[in-house]
Amino acid sequence: xxxxxxxxxxxxxxxxxxxxxxxxxxxxxxxxxxxxxxxxxxxxxxxxxxxxxxxxxxxxxxxxxxxxxxxxxxxxxxxxxxxxxxxxxxxxxxxxxxxxxxxxxxxxxxxxxxxxxxxxxxxxxxxxxxxxxxxxxxxxxxxxxxxxxxxxxxxxxxxxxxxxxxxxxxxxxxxxxxxxxxxxxxxxxxxxxxxxxxxxxxxxxxxxxxxxxxxxxxxxxxxxxxxxxxxxxxxxxxxxxxxxxxxxxxxxxxxxxxxxxxxxxxxxxxxxxxxxxxxxxxxxxxxxxxxxxxxxxxxxxxxxxxxxxxxxxxxxxxxxxxxxxxxxxxxxxxxxxxxxxxxxxxxxxxxxxxxxxxxxxxxxxxxxxxxxxxxxxxxxxxxxxxxxxxxxxxxxxxxxxxxxxxxxxxxxxxxxxxxxxxxxxxxxxxxxxxxxxxxxxxxxxxxxxxxxxxxxxxxxxxxxxxxxxxxxxxxxxxxxxxxxxxxxxxxxxxxxxxxxxxxxxxxxxxxxxxxxxxxxxxxxxxxxxxxxxxxxxxxxxxxxxxxxxxxxxxxxxxxxxxxxxxxxxxxxxxxxxxxxxxxxxxxxxxxxxxxxxxxxxxxxxxxxxxxxxxxxxxxxxxxxxxxxxxxxxxxxxxxxxxxxxxxxxxxxxxxxxxxxxxxxxxxxxxxxxxxxxxxxxxxxxxxxxxxxxxxxxxxxxxxxxxxxxxxxxxxxxxxx
Amino acid sequence: xxxxxxxxxxxxxxxxxxxxxxxxxxxxxxxxxxxxxxxxxxxxxxxxxxxxxxxxxxxxxxxxxxxxxxxxxxxxxxxxxxxxxxxxxxxxxxxxxxxxxxxxxxxxxxxxxxxxxxxxxx
Numbered sequence: 001x002x003x004x005x006x007x008x009x010x011x012x013x014x015x016x017x018x019x020x021x022x023x024x025x026x027x028x029x030x031x032x033x034x035x036x037x038x039x040x041x042x043x044x045x046x047x048x049x050x051x052x053x054x055x056x057x058x059x060x061x062x063x064x065x066x067x068x069x070x071x072x073x074x075x076x077x078x079x080x081x082x083x084x085x086x087x088x089x090x091x092x093x094x095x096x097x098x099x100x101x102x103x104x105x106x107x108x109x110x111x112x113x114x115x116x117x118x119x120x121x122x123x124x125x126x127x128x129x130x131x132x133x134x135x136x137x138x139x140x141x142x143x144x145x146x147x148x149x150x151x152x153x154x155x156x157x158x159x160x161x162x163x164x165x166x167x168x169x170x171x172x173x174x175x176x177x178x179x180x181x182x183x184x185x186x187x188x189x190x191x192x193x194x195x196x197x198x199x200x201x202x203x204x205x206x207x208x209x210x211x212x213x214x215x216x217x218x219x220x221x222x223x224x225x226x227x228x229x230x231x232x233x234x235x236x237x238x239x240x241x242x243x244x245x246x247x248x249x250x251x252x253x254x255x256x257x258x259x260x261x262x263x264x265x266x267x268x269x270x271x272x273x274x275x276x277x278x279x280x281x282x283x284x285x286x287x288x289x290x291x292x293x294x295x296x297x298x299x300x301x302x303x304x305x306x307x308x309x310x311x312x313x314x315x316x317x318x319x320x321x322x323x324x325x326x327x328x329x330x331x332x333x334x335x336x337x338x339x340x341x342x343x344x345x346x347x348x349x350x351x352x353x354x355x356x357x358x359x360x361x362x363x364x365x366x367x368x369x370x371x372x373x374x375x376x377x378x379x380x381x382x383x384x385x386x387x388x389x390x391x392x393x394x395x396x397x398x399x400x401x402x403x404x405x406x407x408x409x410x411x412x413x414x415x416x417x418x419x420x421x422x423x424x425x426x427x428x429x430x431x432x433x434x435x436x437x438x439x440x441x442x443x444x445x446x447x448x449x450x451x452x453x454x455x456x457x458x459x460x461x462x463x464x465x466x467x468x469x470x471x472x473x474x475x476x477x478x479x480x481x482x483x484x485x486x487x488x489x490x491x492x493x494x495x496x497x498x499x500x501x502x503x504x505x506x507x508x509x510x511x512x513x514x515x516x517x518x519x520x521x522x523x524x525x526x527x528x529x530x531x532x533x534x535x536x537x538x539x540x541x542x543x544x545x546x547x548x549x550x551x552x553x554x555x556x557x558x559x560x561x562x563x564x565x566x567x568x569x570x571x572x573x574x575x576x577x578x579x580x581x582x583x584x585x586x587x588x589x590x591x592x593x594x595x596x597x598x599x600x601x602x603x604x605x606x607x608x609x610x611x612x613x614x615x616x617x618x619x620x621x622x623x624x625x626x627x628x629x630x631x632x633x634x635x636x637x638x639x640x641x642x643x644x645x646x647x648x649x650x651x652x653x654x655x656x657x658x659x660x661x662x663x664x665x666x667x668x669x670x671x672x673x674x675x676x677x678x679x680x681x682x683x684x685x686x687x688x689x690x691x692x693x694x695x696x697x698x699x700x701x702x703x704x705x706x707x708x709x710x711x712x713x714x715x716x717x718x719x720x
Numbered sequence: 721x722x723x724x725x726x727x728x729x730x731x732x733x734x735x736x737x738x739x740x741x742x743x744x745x746x747x748x749x750x751x752x753x754x755x756x757x758x759x760x761x762x763x764x765x766x767x768x769x770x771x772x773x774x775x776x777x778x779x780x781x782x783x784x785x786x787x788x789x790x791x792x793x794x795x796x797x798x799x800x801x802x803x804x805x806x807x808x809x810x811x812x813x814x815x816x817x818x819x820x821x822x823x824x825x826x827x828x829x830x831x832x833x834x835x836x837x838x839x840x841x842x
Contacts (some may be wrong), residue, residue: 501829502737
């Protein structure tokens with residue numbers, strides 16, 4: 001048996017096995033049955049050719065040609081099933097019939113193939129009368145397949161994976177078409193001719209088209225295998241070539257042991273071969289991986305960026321942006337789980353899906369139910385195919401929901417078992433399909449997003465708690481002012497009562513004729529005076545209430561340029577409801593041209609109030625505990641500019657803080673105040689929160705027991 | 721003619737109490753703080769003192785305490801904004817004839833004060 005027949009036989013066997021495998025695996029699909037038949041027909045042809053070389057039996061060769069006659073018909077059948085052409089389906093029988101007639105003619109008559117002429121290492125066909133007709137049948141059948149595929153592709157009936165599959169099938173048909181040149185009569189056909197390779201490639205492409213394209217790794221495998229075969233065929237081929245072509249010269253040069261040279265050469269080359277193989281493989285893979293690396297790089301950058309964002313709204317926008325930009329898709333939307341309502345709400349959108357009308361996905365909508373079950377991305381194409389096969393109601397609902405939402409892929413985002421969000425992806429701009437790599441990238445991105453979303457949620461919750469705490473503390477300080485405030489307001493009312501009462505009394509007395517003459521004379525003046533005083537008191541009362549309201553109002557969020565003088569005075573005004581001026585002297589060294597600071601008025605007011613209040617309590621406490629004869633408390637407030645900052649010093653000569661308590665000063669709920677006027681224990685803590693967290697400023701505290709305390713605050717100066 | 725002393729840090733209260741009682745032939749002297757009140761009570765005799773509890777320099781209770789320590793047994797009515805039991809108890813222990821609550825309308829004030837003065841004159 002000639003050695004070159006081995007690959008022919010092996011190919012034949014492989015194709016046969018492949019066809020059998022497919023037949024057993026997915027028998028129920030017509031397309032698969034067709035493909036198996038294609039494999040058998042090709043396998044039979046190749047087998048017949050190799051056996052012909054061994055037995056030189058023309059009958060065997062005829063058997064092979066009879067088998068291959070069905071190949072174009074099968075291919076047409078396969079194509080018509082694939083592109084769903086029912087019209088063509090009914091005409092299959094005609095094509096099969098014609099094919100069968102030609103097969104019989106080949107087998108039993110000389111009408112198509114007159115005979116076979118042996119030639120060195122091959123054979124040539126002798127054409128019969130019907131041979132042109134046979135060729136025409138071949139060409140027409142194949143041409144029909146190709147034209148159906150092309151027109152279907154052009155019409156744009158195919159999308160996504162189906163489109164790519166169609167392309168592969170088309171290429172496969174064209175390869176097969178090229179194979180048929182071997183039929184040209186009189187042409188010398190050897191064992192290892194190009195037609196063999198073409199047929200082989202044709203079948204591989206077809207197989208690739210049928211096997212799911214989602215196995216993108218198959219691309220790698222095929223490329224690796226090709227490189228491996230190519231490199232080794234070349235490397236091992238060299239010594240063989242040397243051995244066969246230059247044997248004489250080698251004998252001349254090396255004598256009887258000439259074969260050592262090719263053997264050594266092949267050993268050397270085989271060793272070198274692996275390096276060449278690895279080199280080429282690496283280069284080839286790098287090319288394929290380029291796109292993947294681009295994704296991965298973007299992903300890495302994105303995850304870094306996501307971690308830094310603390311605002312949920314901005315984070316969601318960023319995720320949508322990353323997805324649409326890096327992968328270049330038409331639309332993307334994020335549905336976030338809403339704890340309170342127990343459903344998924346649309347939180348960020350980019351692209352055309354804005355008008356799908358799906359603002360909410362309930363927990364039992366098909367898509368949510370499905371991702372909760374499978375816990376991995378759902379691809380529309382796959383669902384559609386699955387539905388075609390199993391036709392379940394769930395799949396049907398899922399398919400129609402995804403279609404309605406224009407969603408090609410739905411990527412769930414989990415933290416452990418909790419579904420945090422669903423990211424919906426629209427079509428790719430390129431019209432291409434989502435590969436496995438894409439899906440993997442999205443899964444990672446989605447999980448990173450889940451973490452980032454949780455982070456922002458925690459952060460936002462912490463921020464809310466923090467704001468509530470500041471507010472609560474402020475309300476608590478108002479509590480300490482209640483006594484002073486009510487006294488002030490009561491005094492106003494009390495005065496009003498007296499003013500009104502006195503003048504009312506005068507008028508009543510006058511009516512009774514009992515008003516003393518001196519009062520009688522200046523009655524109008526008295527009335528005027530009284531009403532004027534009423535006005536004054538109302539105004540004063542109004543100011544008290546206004547100050548209180550200003551203090552309690554949350555005020556605008558965010559920072560704005562603030563006048564320190566105004567801030568200090570309004571804080572002092574509030575503090576004065578509590579402070580008795582003769583208990584503590586207040587000295588302010590602000591100056592009229594102190595620069596403005598960037599700050600939040602309401603929050604800084606709270607800080608200033610707390611400082612004055614703390615100092616006052618410290619002064620009172622020192623007075624009460626030590627009863628020093630000549631002690632007089634003071635509070636000194638100084639503002640100085642230091643570069644781009646303003647330094648505020650608040651100094652008092654109150655009781656101070658003991659060394660052992662110093663490190664607890666900023667701890668929440670810690671207080672050194674005597675029980676009678678104990679505050680919330682949040683004053684210093686809130687000062688630090690407001691200054692350092694909300695204003696990016698700095699607070700420090702110095703104190704000495706029985707001497708006094710100093711609070712130093714640095715705040716950025718407002719530009720301009 | 722009856723004489724009363726009004727001790728209050730509110731100018732309006734002092735002025736209008738004075739004006740009101742003048743029409744009833746009651747002489748009203750005023751003091752705007754505790755120190756002044758003590759000076760006036762030392763210098764003059766009063767039938768009644770209306771003493772505000774909360775003042776800037778010292779509390780009404782302190783003034784009362786001072787008065788009693790000096791042996792002055794003048795009749796005192798405390799004027800207070802908040803009903804502070806501790807304050808009232810202390811004042812009671814030093815001897816007062818009553819207390820009134822701010823804010824107060826004059827009619828009521830008249831009733832209380834004239835009542836007290838009538839009792840005095842009997």
